[in-house]
Amino acid sequence: MIICAGNSETFSFATPMGVGLIETAMNLARLCLFDKPEFLLFVGTAGSYGDQKIFDIVESKTAANIELAFLNNDAYTPLENVISTNTTNTKDIIVNSSNYITTNEDLAKKFLKFGIGIENMEYFSVLSVAKEFEIPAGGVFCITNYTNKNAHDDFLKNHAEAKALLETYVTKRIKELTSR
Numbered sequence: 001m002i003i004c005a006g007n008s009e010t011f012s013f014a015t016p017m018g019v020g021l022i023e024t025a026m027n028l029a030r031l032c033l034f035d036k037p038e039f040l041l042f043v044g045t046a047g048s049y050g051d052q053k054i055f056d057i058v059e060s061k062t063a064a065n066i067e068l069a070f071l072n073n074d075a076y077t078p079l080e081n082v083i084s085t086n087t088t089n090t091k092d093i094i095v096n097s098s099n100y101i102t103t104n105e106d107l108a109k110k111f112l113k114f115g116i117g118i119e120n121m122e123y124f125s126v127l128s129v130a131k132e133f134e135i136p137a138g139g140v141f142c143i144t145n146y147t148n149k150n151a152h153d154d155f156l157k158n159h160a161e162a163k164a165l166l167e168t169y170v171t172k173r174i175k176e177l178t179s180r
Helices: 021-035 105-113 123-132 151-178
Strands: 002-004 040-049 057-060 060-064 083-086 094-096 116-119 139-145
Touching: 002 083, 021 116, 021 123, 040 123, 040 151, 057 151, 060 123, 060 151, 083 123, 094 123, 105 116, 123 139
Parallel strands: 002 040, 040 139, 060 094, 094 116
Antiparallel strands: 040 116, 057 139, 060 083
16 A cells, blocks of 8 residues: 655555654554555655755655754653664665654754654654554655755745656556566
8 A cells, every 4th residue: 555644745646644743643543453454655755864865766664753852862762763664684764754844954964873864754653553563664755855944945846846756756666566
């Protein structure tokens, strides 16, 4: 099953689950309780902490939930904050999820030191639910912005093209997989 966030981020081949960590977790858990999919693929846009370029396509099976306060040793969590469905031991770009978008370039660079490359609001919820229901899962993302003071404006400016690139990329991958 292919899923996406929703609102302004929908795709012809994906079922919307909600925006942010909470909506996504609730709606996806409800879906899995009543009609458990064999596989989950999340498709969405993401911001780059600096290494990935605008309109890069990134595939990942690893997500984190690291809040900005953690980067300055101003917070801690007793909860698991990194989840991976990667069973191949290949290096993944870790996708950080929060209900907040990073706009501080200095803090964004700290994410890179932890091996975290991009951020998407929903992905940690997707992998959390997938883990709970023992469903293999992954994600495909297109970079719309860097995590800096212009993040929102750049996201808005690049969103339509990023969605079109994802539509083309995922549709092509579906055709490749179904023609085997």
